[in-house]
Amino acid sequence: MRILLTGRNGQVGSALLATLSALGEVTAVDRTQLDLADPDSIRAAVRGMQPQVIVNAGAYTAVDQAEREEALAMQVNCDGPAVLAEEAERAGALLVHFSTDYVFDGEKRTPYVETDATNPLNAYGRTKLAGEQAIQASGCRHLIFRTSWVYSARGKNFALTMLRLAREGKPLRVVDDQHGAPTSNLMLAAALPGAIEQVANGAGPGGVFHMSASGHTTWYGFARAILEATGVDADLSAISSSEYRTAARRPRNSVLDNGKLARQLGLRLPSWQQGLDAVVGAGVP
């Protein structure tokens, strides 16, 4: 199986580089080789390689910055994936794409299922939803995995920010009224090959799937667990979202129901606590 992986230096892309090779020959590209904001570079890369599977781990992910750069975020998160989808359809390839819990507004009281109404609260969520819709409209074979609160031992993420601030002796005031499932890059990368193999071989259906760690917590609960797991001391306290203003609004509940993934593809990600232990065990800086 020839696989084209975009966003090779990102949290998810870098972890996928290690696991996708179990399925075949992986060509992993960064934005200098395939720029999602440049349709010509996307077409050239896909036509040059003729992949059977395209895994798009590239994205514009700066949630607050997207409020000021929605046009650029739309190019990267919607227009680029639309061209990838067009090329996948043309070549008969399977397109695997990631989306986000931030397509929802958080007003639901229970975990979100795939068919729940979307209503993004911020620019990033709007661009990711538009990307999903463009892929679905293209008619290409696709798998779209909505995931949440992604972190890893490298890159830019909440977990590493908490550790840096704690080590600098800064007090940590963390919101305790947004609920979600912290999902490690390692658990996504471990689950992907099994999902891709089934769908690429026609044994499983395509479509949109929720794929996050089992269980849920708040950002405050996650921060506390990070400090405990790493043995780092900090002055940590819980605050409400109204006490922590950010450019982008975030949903108060973005817990995803992963039942469809279990029923249709037989996959269940570990708990968010197990995910954290695995990332810490593998070594955080």
Ligand SMILES: NC(=O)c1ccc[n+]([C@@H]2O[C@H](COP(=O)([O-])OP(=O)(O)OC[C@H]3O[C@@H](n4cnc5c(N)ncnc54)[C@H](OP(=O)(O)O)[C@@H]3O)[C@@H](O)[C@H]2O)c1
């Ligand atoms: N992070 C989260 O909390 C979260 C939550 C839910 C869903 N997701 C989704 O999960 C997927 C993976 O996210 P992640 O956390 O791995 O993101 P990430 O660490 O920010 O990585 C994104 C990658 O995309 C690349 N990229 C940005 N602009 C590009 C462009 N114009 N052309 C090509 N590549 C470009 C980046 O390249 P550079 O390294 O050169 O910047 C980076 O390697 C994304 O679809 C994201 O929307 C993430």
